[in-house]
Each structure stands twice: as C-alpha cells, then as structure tokens.
C-alpha cells in the first residue's frame with residue numbers, strides 16, 4: 001500500500017504521516033528532508049543556492065542514510081530548500097530515490113507525492129490549515145523548545161514559502177481530484193489521525 005500525503009509547510013502532514021506509518025506498519029519518508037539535505041550541503045560548503053547544475057550534483061550524491069532531522073529542521077534550511085526545490089534538475093535527481101522507496105509500500109509526505117512521485121498511490125491525502133493556524137502552531141512549537149519565535153515573522157515566512165511552493169512551474173503543490181482533503185485548522189492531531197484512518201479503511 002502506498003499513501004501519498006501532500007500539503008503546505010506546518011500543516012501537520014509530517015506528524016500525521018509518521019503516525020499513519022506506525023499504525024499501518026509501513027515505512028515513512030519525509031521527502032522535505034531530501035530538499036533540506038541538498039540545501040544544507042550547499043550552505044555548509046558555501047556553494048551558491050541559485051546554481052542548478054551544482055544543486056543537482058549534490059542531489060544526485062545525497063546520502064539518505066545520513067539525514068539529520070534536527071540539523072535539517074533549521075528555519076534557514078527550510079527557506080533554502082524551498083529555493084532549490086524550484087529547480088527541475090534537482091527534482092529529477094531525487095525522483096528515482098523516492099519512487100524506489102515507495103515501491104515496496106510506504107507513506108510519503110511532501111508537496112508533489114500525489115501529483116508526480118506516486119500518482120497511482122492507493123490513498124492520497126491533502127493536508128492543510130489556514131496560514132494563521134499554521135503560523136500559530138509553528139510559533140508554539142518553537143517556544144516550547146525554548147527558541148525565539150515571532151508570530152508575525154513566522155506568518156510572513158509561511159505565506160512567502162506557500163507562494164513559492166505552489167507557484168513554481170515544476171511539480172507545484174496542488175490538490176489532485178482524487179485526493180482527500182483534510183483541513184486541520186480546527187482539528188487536533190488525534191482527530192486528524194482518526195479521520196485519516198477512516199478514509200484509508202474506507203478504500
């Protein structure tokens with residue numbers, strides 16, 4: 001079984017994907033980490049973020065066994081990831097890796113799983129929430145980890161990132177006709193999880 005979960009930043013799709021994978025006994029791939037890892041390597045090596053050939057070369061040589069979620073979760077890395085993610089050659093370099101991962105059954109979450117990576121997925125979920133709610137969650141999450149968090153700055157960043165992820169020419173974030181919409185604006189994670197399980201059970 002392949003479950004494709006797409007949605008904007010901070011929509012809760014990652015948490016939901018992890019819980020569904022554990023519940024169903026499937027592997028899970030947070031595909032955002034791949035784009036983040038490419039961006040982090042460019043940043044660490046002082047390479048430009050706007051050179052497609054260099055970024056694609058880094059993407060081709062990515063060591064997926066060494067993805068450090070903590071380091072990759074940094075805000076600057078997410079911003080940079082959103083920039084390298086607009087490059088067709090980077091996306092092409094990461095395509096096979098994601099399809100191979102999905103081939104034996106998995107939950108994948110990202111922006112283009114239902115549209116490009118796994119268009120034949122058994123279940124597609126499009127997880128979203130209002131920008132205000134997502135910014136509030138991100139602010140609370142950072143504050144809980146003792147990090148500085150300014151709601152207005154976070155909201156502005158999210159809106160900018162949404163526009164880049166949904167407005168790009170290649171594999172933009174979008175809900176397919178066969179995807180089930182889960183708007184979590186007024187749902188906690190437990191409710192979202194139960195709704196997702198109901199959808200999967202009904203297939």
Ligand code: DC
Nearest residue numbers: 009031032035081082085110111112
């Ligand atoms: O979900 P995230 O914040 O970790 O993703 C980081 C960036 O990577 C996001 O802004 C867009 C990009 N991305 C993508 O283009 N396609 C995916 N399948 C996953 C992430």
